[in-house]
Amino acid sequence: MSLQGLTHRLIRMPRAGKRLLALTLDAFLCAFTVWLAWALRLEHWVPFGRMHAWATLGSWLLGLPVFAHFGLYASIFRYAGWNATLALGKAVAVYGGLYALVFTLIAVPGIPRSIGIIQPLLMFVALGLSRVTVRLWIGDLYSELLARLNAPGVLIYGAGQSGLQLAASLLRMHQQRLVGYLDDNPALQGRRLDGLPVFAPSDLDRLVRVYQVGSVLLAIPSASLARRKQIVELLRPHPVHVRTLPGMADLVRRGVHASDLQDLDIEDLLGRDPVRPDEALVEQQLSGRTVMVTGAGGSIGSELCRQILVWRPRVLLLLEQSEYALYEIHRELLAAMGEPDDADGPLHIVPLLGSVQDAARLDAILTEWHPDTVYHAAAYKHVPLVEHNPIEGLRNNVWGTLECAASAERHGVGHFVLVSTDKAVRPTSVMGASKRLAEMVLQALHAQGERAGGSGRTCFTMVRFGNVLGSSGSVVPLFRQQIEQGGPVTVTHREITRYFMTIPEAAQLVIQAGAMACGGEVFVLDMGEPVRIHDLACRMIELSGQRVRRPQDAPDAEGIEIRVTGLRPGEKLYEELLSDDTSVRTAHPRILKAQERFLPWDQLQTWLEQLAEHMRARRHDDIRALLQQLVEGYRPSDRTD
16 A cells, blocks of 8 residues: 555544554554663663663553543644643653653562663654654644645546647646647547547546536647647536647747636637738848837737747847836847847847937938838827827827828838728727828828829838737726636627737737738738627636626626626727728738728828817817717717817
């Protein structure tokens, strides 16, 4: 029997059996310490025999009742602390006095008087060591065993190499009790891998009930997003918390560890595999060039910087008005860059504090660095905040874009790419109207440049897409935080839908679209199917191991409530990527080209001057009225000034 098995049996013994075992142990210690005291007295080893009988009998008759009287057999050894040690000391002191009285002061023929002194001292040491040993052995092992027995059950989905490595890591941890594997390969089901059974996914209902499974860990890092989505949907109806390993690329170098586990990424719910870019086209646009990113510290701007860095530009300029955001992205990029490759020449990453509304600052930067391409990601994007601050939103999103574009044109920048949004289509918010107006500025500037003719004109283009997961203002981090806090999860409307795309995917397609541009295009990224936000909240709750509390449930029912709070100012139910159905396919399967009407620069400039005058006078009604005339489809959904 293993040590752990023996410990398990000892812990589960009835109380009377444990007391009898302790009494037997102390009786043995009495005899052992008598023999040891005799050997110390005679200074040589003698076998236990009749000469020890009376001293041992006396130890039993005097010691065991005294120990019982002081409660040594009523305490639980594995929890023995200071009070138990104090009781042990008192018991041995009384026993030592009685034993010395009998065998030292009164004396027993044939037994040396010194035995009455030596044996109680040895008995004190033996009793103390026995209690400490039991405390360390059974106590600690009991805690470990109890932790394992009470820990929630865990299943690993995927009985491949990653699953085996993850299992080996989990077995060293006590916070979780590994039950076995789930795998949809019939050849593996019913077999054992390293002693753990492999179950069919259809057994999950029974496993949750029998083994109290609380978590399923996805160990399928090489699976496609479409396959991961199928598995996630299979697990959704079950009350289990789903966690996952990162992609295979992150695990190749160092293997799989339990610390790699993370909450399920919402990308797994989208189930859309990214399309590879045209590498030759992107390399021609970025490699060895000087590239500038405005709003470099934002969610999209920072990801653009990360992906641009992969293509080894000669200089990467980071323009950002937030000092902290600029510091963070600059530090991250320096760490990612490592040692520059001498064969490709040194790569300079230049952090630049400044606002896109500051024409003098922009001119100074472009005069010094002469960028080949500018990615303009600087914008105020939070719909309710811009609705509350419309003048600041227009000034930053429209005039910031105009100042950047004009400066780029003055300094001969080759490509200028505006990062736009689906909220620019038939907008109901000032933010959406401001982004559509920014698009119109670039369209008008490009058309004016074409009419002027000549070479070296800046190629202006726009890239429009929907919500990006994990960006500032995205619902996903908010939902995750609300679920961790126990709810409620708040949605503005049960029927509200949004297009979603991951930040890396959006940034990659922005770069790809910019490389395809000839000038004046409004590129639209294929976002797939729109997602109902209420359904997204339900999925995230269920995949965290919780249940959604329905309105008909009792107030004290378990689960997380989804609370509808009402549409916010400027928010609309359904986002659109195109203002009409006229779009043109491009060479890239995920990029479309929209046909958007715009005003010539001479007319647009007049409208902008009127808008600027209303903004200086802070006439909010006139601003909205002018935007309705200027931006096609703009219909304010609410007023919040």
